[in-house]
Amino acid sequence: MKTARVAYGGALHEAVPHAEGLQLEDGRVLAEDAVVWLPPFEVGTVIALGLNYADHVKELARELTVSTQDEPLAFLKGPGALIGHRGFTRRPADVAFMHYECELAVVIGRTAQRVKRADAMQHVAGYTVCNDYAIRDYLENWYRPNLQVKNRDGCTVLGPWFVDAADVPDPHDLALRTLVNGQLTQQGHTGNMVNDIPALIEYLSGFMTLQAGDVILTGTPDGVVNVNVGDEVVTEIDGIGRLINTIVGDEPFGRQGTTPCASST
Structure with a gap:
């Protein structure tokens, strides 16, 4: 459903x-x-994964000093970062490179604490699509995202639909893609995650308690490109949904310069 x-x-x-x-x-x-449109469920803690697709690590290889054998790169987001389907995300006028990230979002359904891999999927309620924007200009370095890169207001889009886990036979067998102004720019497959969903739940629940409504953003494949004011960005995952977002400038928010993004909702 x-x-x-x-x-x-x-x-x-x-x-x-x-x-x-x-x-x-x-x-x-x-x-x-x-x-x-709002995020399609009551969102708890948002846990985002960086560099969780091997092809994306390769795409950024010249800037990275990280291995796919390292433990998962995880960071948190506050509620102000979230907006819904058909929302607007701000691109500050003075930035040079801002890109989308199409991601499968995993929604936790019940408390998970020190969960073993074999039991991890029992704690998943369902899934939605995420588009998690990043501004590379704000990076302190190329592989450890700071707050201004990944926790700006309105820079993380969720939706349109929450899909029950029972309706997704294998979340590791889903094609995902991004289109910018109707042009296909990114393609990937959830089977290519470095750390799959059970591994992520086992890892995260080993040091923090996951609660119902918490969200794990599982990373993006290669193919990220710069987006500009006026661009319509569509991120879609087979069987999960088609998420639409539009890039706007400073003016709709009455802001200038490097002040973080803002939500239209």
């Missing part, structure tokens, strides 16, 4: 897909652009 959370008519609603857009729980059918 696929579900979403949207704002419409001054209220929050749950919704499901419909041939004409989406259907609210009260039966009303609306076009996709008639609502404000």
